[in-house]
Amino acid sequence: MTSRTHRRVPEAKCPIRPGEPCTLCLPGATGPADCGLVYLVMGDDELREGLRQARLEAAGETVPA
Numbered sequence: 850m851t852s853r854t855h856r857r858v859p860e861a862k863c864p865i866r867p868g869e870p871c872t873l874c875l876p877g878a879t880g881p882a883d884c885g886l887v888y889l890v891m892g893d894d895e896l897r898e899g900l901r902q903a904r905l906e907a908a909g910e911t912v913p914a
Contacts, residue, residue, distance in 0.1 A: 861881055864890075865886060867904050867907050
């Protein structure tokens with residue numbers, strides 16, 4: 850009898866769409882680490898703040914005005 854060790858490959862999560870897996874929506878991306886969309890959003894203060902608010906709302910927390 851042989852024993853096999855099954856390892857689960859971690860599933861990359863999309864930082865832009867909380868709770869969803871990285872679907873490689875941009876051509877050439879291999880994951881969130883080299884995704885152009887993630888780069889653009891995280892490099893823009895207003896977009897990053899909007900993402901933070903969306904994450905808080907998704908978690909059920911109140912967003913300060």
